[in-house]
Amino acid sequence: MTAFPPVPRAEGVAAPLLRANVDTDAIIPSREIKGVGKTGLADGLFAAWRYTDPVARVADPGFVLNDPRYAHAPILLTGENFGCGSSREHAVWALHEYGVRAVIAPSFAPIFRGNCIRNGIIPVMLAEPIVRAIAAAEGLIAVDLIARRVEAGDASYPFEIDAEARAMLAEGLDGIDLTMRHRDAIAAFHAADRAARPWIYLRPQP
């Protein structure tokens, strides 16, 4: 089974949100997480920045995603340490629901990056001058996960991503299914570990 639509490639406009340390509170404020689920979040994406009045949803014309050129951009360009703060996966669910399929940043907070890979958003790490060059390029941008390359105008920028992450994103693989291929190794580990560290294996208690 696939966990999400595969993203071997993301293509389209790239919205420049060139700030460092964009935290998950900014991506989706806690008060915008209204239900016990993974959907209904796109409207609250960047709520504190996107709206002058988040309750009445009055759009702030100064915010990049309110610029008609960048509405529902599939690619986001941003600053270092993107996705820092709370581990809330809602940040990635909100971005995905909004239409984002790749985020290009000099660096990512680790939990956020892991959440991207498990939900069909390609986290592309490129040096800050390159991110700025891409932001300055005219026209459509492509993130080619298979070739590990960002194409912007006449330029092409290679990026690194580990093989497992690339496979999960490109094929929409479900991590649990993937891991269950190692079922025997897991069982063998636990059998040996239970003998070595019996205190780890709790019995149900009140």
Place this chain on the structure above:
Amino acid sequence: MPEPRTLFDKLWEQHRIAHLDGEDLIAIDRVFLHERTGAVALRSLAASGRRVADPARVFAVTDHIVDTRPGRTGTLMPGGDAFLSATREETRAAGIRLFDVDDPDQGIVHVISPELAIVLPGTTLVCPDSHTCSQGALGALAWGIGSTEAEHAMATGTLRLARPKTTRVTFDGVLAPGVTAKDMALTLIARFGAGGGQGHAIEFAGPAVRALDIEARLTLCNMATEFAAMSGFVAPDAKTIAYLEGRRYAPTGADWDAAVAAWRDLVSDEGARFDREIGIDAADIAPMVSWGISPQSAVCVDDAVPELPDSGLGVEGYARALDYMGIAAGDRLTQLPIDVAFIGSCTNSRLSDLRRAAAIVAGRNVAPGVKALVVPGSSAVRRAAEAEGLDRIFTDAGFEWRMSGCSLCFYAGGEGFAPGSRVLSSTNRNFEGRQGPGVRTHIASPETVAASALAGHIADPRTVSR
């Protein structure tokens, strides 16, 4: 002669089940859930027809959105009841122990997990909460994950992880009086940036770390996520073992003896190589307070708001921070009047935090117009504090004394502070809107918050005699 290994190497290798392509498959010993994200993970897991592999090693708590006013029954957050009821239903169906609102062991996940010895040295422990790294203080490898990873950990007993690099942060020397673990963490982040620990697992070491008690080590490790590290931890020692002995989920009898023997090896070997070493002299650390909207924007409480070149921020980020915080370059932090003083959160809400704050507050009064509140990190902390009269010290001074929970560390709706209000907070995050729309949060130690509550402006705790 075996190659010397770091503590991280030992923890990682002991839990590695398989090498994958670019990642390792790591055994997960403990999973802890809370109602804000745990119910989503459990629902999704059940919906995919999977089950929790070993429910006895999974725990859950209600902490994030529970009301903390005396006499509470549920939550003030609009729609919050759905999170509480889903957590109850899903944990019951999965056979997971839930510490609910009225449970005597209820509290913030990273406070109660050590209290109950759910976290142990040498364990891998994960929770869909970024401050899970706090629990590295017990000599565990503990880190925050997303909901999907929580599903994975529960269904398979494992996680797929790229191996991080290692940093050792050595605090030499001795802390001055009135300077705490919170100030150590803020100093590290201010010097090396909020992204400074990216891609690294961090061992906190050195005499100033060994001198910290377990609760202070929890505070130090709590802030590792604000440094963008995968986790932070401290090698277990005699203090760790003494802290855990006899606690609810700690091993007993022969298991305890075997565990203690195993824990003695959980140290970085002499000569072990780290990818990076950072050294900080503890004697150079002063009480810290943040001025901006990232934990890296912190300075000594006696200092002024820095100029742009000293801020470590770009032109736009610096302007944004000043504008949001309603301050200007050169403003003395101790001249900023405050509206709120908040003591609580997984960073600084343990008994020792409350004792130190109470020592400053005792016999004095909160400044007129300041709303001050203390939210104990757990019901056990609350009871212990009441048994020694700390609640009376706070309430006599004009503080509110609350029930345990995450409370106003963040704003989820229902209860909040006025837009534009200036909050001195013992929490870990000063992000825009973190404690409510437009709210200006300065993070500091509990003693700095207490001193400021009395003064009515940001104040240096060293100037308040005890």
